[in-house]
Amino acid sequence: MRDEALDFGDVGRLMPMHLLIDEDGCIVSSGPTIRKLTKGAANLTDSFVVERPHPGDGPAAAALAEAARNGARVFLRQIQTPFTVLRGHAVPVGRGRLLVNLGFGINLPQSVRQFDLTDADFAPSDLAMELLFLHEANAAATGALSHFNARLDEARRTAEADSTTDALTGLCNRRGLDAALLGLTRTADGTATRRQGDPAGHAVMHIDLDGFKAINDAHGHATGDLLLRHVAAVLVEQTRSSDVIARPGGDEFVVVLPGTTSIASLDSLAERIITRIEKPVALGAVAVSVSASIGIALSCDYPGVGHETLAREADAALYAAKRAGRGRVCRCTGFGAATVFKGPWRERPVLALAHDSRGGA
Secondary structure (H helix, E strand, C coil), X not given: CCHHHCCHHHHHHHCCCEEEECCCCEEEEECHHHHHHHCCCXXXXXXXXXXXXXXXXXXXXXXXXXXXXXXXXXXXXXXXXCCCXXXXXXXXXXXXXXXXXXXXXXXXXXXXXXXXXXXXXXCCCCCHHHHHHHHHHHHHHHHHHHHXXXXXXXXXXXXXXXXXXXXXXXXXXXXXXXXXXXXXXXXXXXXXXXXXXXXXXXEEEEEEEECHHHHHHHHCHHHHHHHHHHHHHHHXXXXXXXXXEEEEECCEEEEEEECCCCHHHHHHHHHHHHHHHHCCEEECXXXXXXXXXXXXXXXXXXXXXXXXXXXXXXXXXXXXXXXXCCCCEEEECCCCEEEEEECCEECCCCEECXXXXXXXX
């Protein structure tokens, strides 16, 4: 091809991203789109670094001439915006000149935004805008799918939380309590025996309100609900954030205390809970006062058993406390006996539970 036959005005319309360079790398002519990148640069190396074929120590134009002879692709990285890598082919057009036709390749979306390009900046035969549309449509669809999945995941987590939460108090319900106890049993029952104070152990407190039914009957369910919320707040106030508090139903509450097997600590906590619950509280237009009975079972007293047994023992201790006079605390020892006390005054063991601690009633 003789360059005298070339009208580079027409070439610019056909190939808006072409460069015509001489053997020294000087830009003789360029397409209107490529000029938006070169911004009037006089030499190829003022705007681009030849990435492939690598010129080594030689001039950039020589590397492009070698690629033209071999029919190899050329890759030019723009100096001002290094993420922009153009790719294309070079062909000799006579008198040592090279005609290089370039495209954006996979950098098309970023380059369109970076250089504010439109459909008019590409050759009529170029599918750049169509590819860009597909890219944007895919990005939009992916974003919408990601948003949908996030909402679905959030809905799943909310449903899981709702299924384990007591709607009235915001505490765990029976299902949440079972999950907490099962998790502790799986991690704590790994050893055949436990000793008192073992940090892997845990305690279960079963709490039942004394006198709640009378208040509920006298003042109505609305007042009863307010009282249950008040007791829930007392339990949250008196326990740690790592403890699990549940309302399995009615006026019964359960507190699971991971890592707590100290008798003194449990006695102190139980005393504080009863003392706080016994304080009169104004609920709407009425002031009410209730007490509570508490049953305690420690995992270290029941090595190798499941969480159902521990919960059953705490329940048995609770009703032993109620039989002993209410407003009391009863702890199962694991050997069919229970120690009962009220407030700071420890009393002697006064009863033995009428069942084997590792069996049924």
